[in-house]
Amino acid sequence: MKVKKKFKGLSDKAVGWLFIGPSVLLLLAINIYPLVYAIKMSFTNFYANKIGRVPEFVGLKNYIKVLNKEAIWEKMQVTASFMFWTLLLQAIIGLGLALLLNRKFKGNELLTTLIVLPMMLSPAVVGVFWTYLYNPQVGLFNYVVNFFYDFGSFDMIGSSMLAPWSIVIVDTWMWTPFTMLICLAGLRSVPNYLYEAAEVDRANKWQQFIYITLPSVLPFLLLALLFRGIENFKMFDMVVELTSGGPGSATELASINLKREAFEKWKTGYSSAFAVILFVTIFGFGNVYVKVMNKIKER
Amino acid sequence: MILLFVSLFSFSVNSNAKSITLGWAAWDPANALQELTKEFTAETGIDVNFEFVPWPNFADRMLNELNNKGKTFDLLIGDSQWIGAGAVYGHYVKLNDFFDKEGISMNDFSPATVYAYSTWPKGSENYYALPAMGDALAWAYRKDWFDRPELKSEFKKKHGYDLGVPTNWNQLHDMCSFFQGREIDGQKRYGAAINTERGSEGITMGVTAAMYAWGMEYENPNKPYDMEGYFNSPQAVEAVEFYRKLYEDCAPPGHSDAYMVANLDAYKSGQVAFQMNWYAFWPGVSKEDKDGRVSGFFANPSQNVSAATLGGQGISVVKYSDKQDLALEYIKWFARPDVQQKWWDLGGYSCHNDVLNAPSFPTSTVYAQGFLDSMGIVKDFWQEPTFVELMLPMQEAIHDYVVNGKGTAKGALDKIIEEWVEVFEADGKL
Numbered sequence: 001m002k003v004k005k006k007f008k009g010l011s012d013k014a015v016g017w018l019f020i021g022p023s024v025l026l027l028l029a030i031n032i033y034p035l036v037y038a039i040k041m042s043f044t045n046f047y048a049n050k051i052g053r054v055p056e057f058v059g060l061k062n063y064i065k066v067l068n069k070e071a072i073w074e075k076m077q078v079t080a081s082f083m084f085w086t087l088l089l090q091a092i093i094g095l096g097l098a099l100l101l102n103r104k105f106k107g108n109e110l111l112t113t114l115i116v117l118p119m120m121l122s123p124a125v126v127g128v129f130w131t132y133l134y135n136p137q138v139g140l141f142n143y144v145v146n147f148f149y150d151f152g153s154f155d156m157i158g159s160s161m162l163a164p165w166s167i168v169i170v171d172t173w174m175w176t177p178f179t180m181l182i183c184l185a186g187l188r189s190v191p192n193y194l195y196e197a198a199e200v201d202r203a204n205k206w207q208q209f210i211y212i213t214l215p216s217v218l219p220f221l222l223l224a225l226l227f228r229g230i231e232n233f234k235m236f237d238m239v240v241e242l243t244s245g246g247p248g249s250a251t252e253l254a255s256i257n258l259k260r261e262a263f264e265k266w267k268t269g270y271s272s273a274f275a276v277i278l279f280v281t282i283f284g285f286g287n288v289y290v291k292v293m294n295k296i297k298e299r
Numbered sequence: 300m301i302l303l304f305v306s307l308f309s310f311s312v313n314s315n316a317k318s319i320t321l322g323w324a325a326w327d328p329a330n331a332l333q334e335l336t337k338e339f340t341a342e343t344g345i346d347v348n349f350e351f352v353p354w355p356n357f358a359d360r361m362l363n364e365l366n367n368k369g370k371t372f373d374l375l376i377g378d379s380q381w382i383g384a385g386a387v388y389g390h391y392v393k394l395n396d397f398f399d400k401e402g403i404s405m406n407d408f409s410p411a412t413v414y415a416y417s418t419w420p421k422g423s424e425n426y427y428a429l430p431a432m433g434d435a436l437a438w439a440y441r442k443d444w445f446d447r448p449e450l451k452s453e454f455k456k457k458h459g460y461d462l463g464v465p466t467n468w469n470q471l472h473d474m475c476s477f478f479q480g481r482e483i484d485g486q487k488r489y490g491a492a493i494n495t496e497r498g499s500e501g502i503t504m505g506v507t508a509a510m511y512a513w514g515m516e517y518e519n520p521n522k523p524y525d526m527e528g529y530f531n532s533p534q535a536v537e538a539v540e541f542y543r544k545l546y547e548d549c550a551p552p553g554h555s556d557a558y559m560v561a562n563l564d565a566y567k568s569g570q571v572a573f574q575m576n577w578y579a580f581w582p583g584v585s586k587e588d589k590d591g592r593v594s595g596f597f598a599n600p601s602q603n604v605s606a607a608t609l610g611g612q613g614i615s616v617v618k619y620s621d622k623q624d625l626a627l628e629y630i631k632w633f634a635r636p637d638v639q640q641k642w643w644d645l646g647g648y649s650c651h652n653d654v655l656n657a658p659s660f661p662t663s664t665v666y667a668q669g670f671l672d673s674m675g676i677v678k679d680f681w682q683e684p685t686f687v688e689l690m691l692p693m694q695e696a697i698h699d700y701v702v703n704g705k706g707t708a709k710g711a712l713d714k715i716i717e718e719w720v721e722v723f724e725a726d727g728k729l
Contacts, residue, residue, distance in 0.1 A: 047725070049366045051388050136552040137570075158555025160703040246497035247555055248699025264359070265688040266366075267725075 035279075042272035049266040062273035071249070072257070072274070079254045082167060083232050087225050089172045094179025095221060099213075101180070102187045119177045127241025130170045131157065134242075157243050160250040167239050167251050171232065179224040186220030187213065215299075222293045226286070233282050254278060318346035319625045322361060322372040323612075325351035326559070327583045328432055331645040332376075338641070339632050345625050354559060355499055358687065365390040365617070373620040374629060376431050376612045379415045384684040385615060386419035391427040392616040397627055398426060403634045409433065411674050412650035416613030421682060428613025429630050430650035432579065435599070435673035436508050436608035437666075438471075439566060439584055440464075440573045442595035444483060464597045468512060468541060471573070471600050475549035478572035490549025491573035492565035493542075494558055497698045500690055501558035503680065504608050505575060506542045506697050508599050511606035511678045513538035524723050531712035534603060539708035543701045549573075555702050577610045578673070581666040582646035596666040598673040609677035611648070685726050692718035 010018075042062055046055035066072055101112050118126070133141045134156040145151060156166040190212065198208050236255045239245065245252030258278065262271035321336075323329045329351045336347045350372070352360045358378065364371055365385070377385060385391035394417075398405070405413045405426060412430035419427055444450060445462050454462035458473050465471040475490030482488070494505025507515075515535035519525035529535075546554075551570050554561065559576060566574035567587065581596055588594050599607035614633065616626045632638060639651035643663075648670065654660065661668040681689045693715050700711040723729040 045725070049362075049384070049388065051366075131556075134553075139553075153552050155553050155555055158553060158702060160705065240498070244496070244498035244556055246698050246702065248497075248703035248705055249695055250703060252695075260691055263363070264691055265722075267688075 038272045039276055041269055042276050044269045046269040046272075047266050048268040055269065058269065062270045063277065065270060066274045066277055072254075074249065075252055075254045075257045078164065078250070078252060079233065081164060082171075082235070082251075082253060083229060085165075085168045086171045086175070086232055087228055089168065090176045090179045090228060091221060091225055093172065093176045094224065095183050095217070097176065097180040098183035098187055098217070101184055115180065116177045118174045121174070123174070123238035124241050126170060126174055127238040130166075130242055134166055158247055160247050163243055163247055163250045167242060170238060170242060171235070174238070175228060175231075179221065179228065182220050182224035183217050186217040190216045219293060219297045222289075222296065226289055226293065229289070230282060230286065233278075317344055317625060318348060319373040319620075319622050319629060320348040320350060320371060321374040321376070321629075322350045322352065322364075323376040324357045325353050326579060328579045328647050331582075331642070331647045335638070335642055335645055335647070338638070339629060342632070343628060345628065347629065355496075358499060362687065365619075368619045370617075370619050370621060372617050373622045373626040374614055375617055376614050377428070378612055379609060380680055380682050380686040380690075382416065382419050382427055382613065383682045383686065386425065386427045387684040390615075390618055392618050392623060392627075394426045394429065394616070394630070395424070397630075401631050401634075403429070403631070407634075407636075407652050409650045409652060409655055409674055411609075411677055412611065412613075415609055415677065415679055415682075416611060416650075419682075428615040429634055430611075431614040431633070432612050433648040433650040433670070433674055434577050434579050434610030434612075435670070435677050436504060436575060436610060437578055437581070437599060437669055437673055438573055438575055438597050439581065440595050440597070441571075441592065443591055443593040444478070444488075444572060445595070446593075464595065465600050467600050468509060468545075468602045472541070472545055472548065475545065475573055479549050486569065488569070489551035489565075489571045491545065491575065492554060492557060492562040492571045493545060493550060493575045494562070495546060495550070495555055495698070495702055496558035496561075497556050497694060497702075499558070500680075500694065501556075502697050502701065503690060503693045504558075504610075506539060506701065507678075507680065508575065508608045509538040509542045509545075509602070510535050511608060512599060512602040512604065513541075514603040514606075517681065524729050526716045526719060530716055530719075531709060535712060536708045538602070539697065539700065539711065543704075543708070546701050578648055578666060578670050579610070582664070585665060594665075596669050598669045598676070605676045606678050607673045607676050609679040611650075683726070683728075685722050688722045689719055 041055070043057055043059060044055035045058050045061075047053065097115060101108060101115075133139045136142050136153045136155045141156065142153065145154075154162065156162045194212050195208055198212060203211065234255045235253055236259065239251055239253055240256060243251045245256045249257075255278075258271055258274055261267050261274060265271075321332075323332070329349070333349055336349075340346055358381075361372075361375060361377060362381070362384070363369075365375075365388070375391075377391075382391075386393070397403075405417065405424075408417075408430045412433050413426075414422060416430045417426045417428045419425055451462050454474070454477055457477070460470070462474065462477070465474055471491075477490075478488050479490040480487060494501045496502055513534040515532060515538060516529045517526060518529055551565055554565065557565070559580065562574045562576050563580060563584070565571045566576075566584070569592070581594075584594050585596075614630060616623055616630065620626055633642075634651075636651055636653040639649040639654050643649040643654050649655070655671065655674075661671060680686065683689060696711040696714045696718075699705045700708055720729060
């Protein structure tokens with residue numbers, strides 16, 4: 001009886017908290033606490049491998065060091081270039097494939113499944129097997145390229161000019177299906193009557209694409225690019241397996257450099273500052289991007 | 300319920316069993332050790348579990364384990380460069396008292412290996428490991444190609460001396476470039492598979508083989524950590540330039556991120572006339588000579604001085620282990636001369652004087668004499684507790700210059716010194 005009374009006494013709000021409480025606690029423990037801890041560490045000269053050494057407060061020194069280090073800006077340039085080309089190619093090819101697969105033809109389902117396959121592989125595995133594909137002596141990539149035009153033997157991974165393209169190609173191969181799937185969902189949500197009305201108004205296919213298809217699919221495409229952008233900003237495994245950031249540092253993305261500073265050189269304070277800067281950067285860009293995306297949607 | 304009972308029962312069985320776990324890299328000698336250890340289990344009843352980690356992840360995996368005070372390993376065969384961190388950060392058990400108690404004398408082991416694998420500070424009598432696996436960077440070559448009369452006469456005509464084991468790096472380059480792009484038995488061959496790996500330590504281990512031979516010193520012998528004019532001396536610059544020339548003129552296509560396994564593959568598949576690699580691999584290479592392939596082996600050629608890059612490891616007891624007594628028992632057994640002899644017979648590189656000084660040792664295998672020669676001239680990378688922090692900038696700068704072709708050798712070495720100064724300052728050494 002007593003128990004029943006107590007149970008009756010729980011308000012809706014309390015029940016609500018009871019449900020979300022564990023999730024909130026988990027979020028605080030594995031997201032918020034580490035973030036706050038990292039921010040705290042970023043103001044110290046902490047080295048996680050130097051046991052017993054008390055970290056000292058160094059103010060903004062780590063932030064100044066990160067921002068003044070030429071090598072960091074080189075890594076940021078490499079990351080920006082990687083993001084620009086992968087997003088551009090994935091947007092164009094992904095949209096193109098979605099338009100293709102939106103048509104009804106024999107073998108459509110099979111082709112969709114085949115196109116989507118790379119996305120389902122582990123990035124580390126993809127990195128490893130592309131090193132074989134890129135091998136200048138036995139790799140298929142050289143063979144295929146030379147089939148169309150005889151460039152002779154070239155080393156995609158060992159050349160500083162080609163290595164950045166080698167990671168762009170692999171990422172595009174792997175993740176274009178993702179952009180394609182989202183765009184396809186967008187295309188399938190466009191009501192048919194819009195095209196029928198356009199045909200009545202004698203709009204040609206190009207005009208239909210520009211005035212109906214593109215505006216309808218654009219919010220979907222932008223959403224896909226947002227996801228890809230965030231993912232590629234922190235890209236790590238595929239590139240490490242493929243090039244190890246080399247040759248030299250030609251493909252050393254910011255995330256790879258951060259891992260090396262944090263868990264190989266063990267410069268915990270310095271790398272925390274670097275991580276906070278990267279977080280603020282991606283958070284800032286993400287916010288601006290979402291605002292732009294919402295404006296486009298409202299139109 | 301049944302599952303719970305079974306799992307509880309198996310847990311209690313496992314926790315009662317006498318077993319230890321040994322961590323090492325995944326390579327040929329580890330398999331030999333596993334074989335050897337069966338005798339230890341038969342003698343003592345102590346099971347030894349092995350965890351072998353592939354080389355590219357070896358340092359990451361093991362050092363993370365140590366830094367996190369992990370209990371996964373009771374024994375660790377760690378790289379020579381880790382000894383400083385193992386001692387200073389308290390990851391390894393100091394073995395002096397145990398050695399004294401068990402009558403294990405470090406005088407019974409090759410001095411170079413004791414210095415490199417066991418002591419910290421260097422040259423002191425504080426021992427944190429027992430020398431387990433002697434190793435140095437050396438070279439294997441296609442003796443069967445070298446013995447072909449038509450190639451021998453063509454080489455002699457071109458260079459004015461015999462095609463054979465190179466006595467210096469210039470000769471090595473002559474020979475490697477002689478084979479570069481040459482067709483032998485209807486197949487295109489290349490000069491040499493050398494270390495160019497970027498991620499862990501590969502290119503550093505390779506380029507230092509040249510730098511040591513040119514006479515490079517890391518620091519002023521009279522003023523520790525004073526590197527200017529030593530590490531970037533004209534000789535060191537010349538050696539790095541030479542290594543780039545060797546890569547450009549003699550490496551097979553696509554050999555831009557290669558270390559142990561890639562060098563072995565290039566050699567075994569018949570692509571190259573030479574491969575640079577660790578002695579640890581020579582038993583396997585020698586055993587697998589087939590289809591007319593005959594391998595010869597030689598120590599790192601000299602240039603201005605005789606020197607070779609040190610590899611190899613000592614075996615240490617992990618401080619965080621709950622089974623230190625069992626782990627020490629293993630070390631006691633492993634230090635026995637008869638076990639050391641079996642270790643060499645199985646393909647491991649013993650560092651015990653009884654094995655190395657035996658009259659039959661130099662002729663026991665085709666690479667034994669080279670091993671003895673090398674162990675007398677070895678030089679190692681920094682063994683400081685901060686060695687990873689010191690290794691990474693060197694990997695990046697050297698790879699950037701040698702493989703990427705960016706900048707100058709002097710610029711690369713200057714950049715490395717700049718980073719090293721920062722590391723030593725943070726460590727309170729400067």
